[in-house]
């Protein structure tokens with residue numbers, strides 16, 4: 001008989017939890033060949049050498065608690081984005097801020113709205129506080145902003161828009177978001193989740209479209225929180241550091257809900273140094289744009305449908321059981337994400353790797369793909 005089932009809270013009983021990459025991490029002493037991890041949209045080039053150096057220096061201060069306010073990093077981000085420091089909140093990854101926003105804005109009886117097939121953490125953060133997540137239908141593989149607007153009701157407090165979306169990689173242009181923000185009712189905060197901002201803005205320039213105007217909404221006084229992260233283009237996913245740019249009053253409420261000392265000294269030092277190495281980000285996003293094209297063509301030649309991406313991964317319909325496909329790929333030493341859990345059992349999400357990793361992935365897909 002279960003000992004704690006009746007004792008834990010309803011959300012804890014009912015939540016499914018996060019399914020991380022299926023692969024156990026190998027220790028550095030392991031002599032087996034490393035699996036090529038294209039399943040979590042990580043940066044295949046790692047952090048900037050400047051960030052690595054800053055981390056090494058910060059290690060010697062590991063006996064002291066971190067600066068809870070992340071003062072230096074906040075100041076630097078405020079200057080970088082040209083907003084007041086009070087409009088910046090640094091958290092242990094941007095997912096931590098998703099949780100804080102839900103704790104701050106939601107409760108049982110209230111809801112948040114997003115799209116179907118979007119970032120899995122929205123559901124987790126909303127359900128953890130006993131609130132409801134309403135998922136509006138998609139239009140093809142992108143957001144249907146009219147359907148999202150229609151889904152908003154008087155109990156809605158938050159809308160999550162991942163731009164670009166994970167896992168479909170689709171991007172909303174500035175005109176669509178302008179119109180959306182103008183129509184959202186006043187009792188709703190719009191979270192513009194721009195975890196892939198650096199990739200999307202690079203693609204947008206190439207494609208001559210206008211990407212996010214998110215900071216403009218903030219400056220105009222709209223109820224928006226813009227999420228950015230050091231996990232992707234900066235290659236610091238393992239350190240857990242991200243941030244939000246939003247109305248000072250709302251961020252101050254979120255800050256009250258924070259775990260104390262949640263962003264480590266090492267993470268803060270790395271992020272400060274990473275901001276000084278935009279050349280590193282430039283190299284990462286250039287590789288991504290070139291390799292997105294090569295991977296896209298390679299997958300299309302295998303007969304798969306690939307959705308044009310604005311991020312560092314591709315959403316691909318392998319026209320068959322994607323979970324079996326992913327398992328066979330793992331047998332060839334490559335890990336990708338099958339998307340059955342997102343309601344897309346024929347689709348995978350594959351992160352864009354280095355040129356070499358992508359060639360290995362394409363050869364493996366060629367080898368195992370016929371059986372889907």
Ligand SMILES: Cc1ncc(COP(=O)(O)O)c(C=O)c1O
Nearest residue numbers: 093094095162166195229231242
């Ligand atoms: C849309 C989206 N938002 C946020 C995150 C999480 O970022 P962080 O590592 O800063 O928590 C991810 C990571 O995959 C993501 O896809």
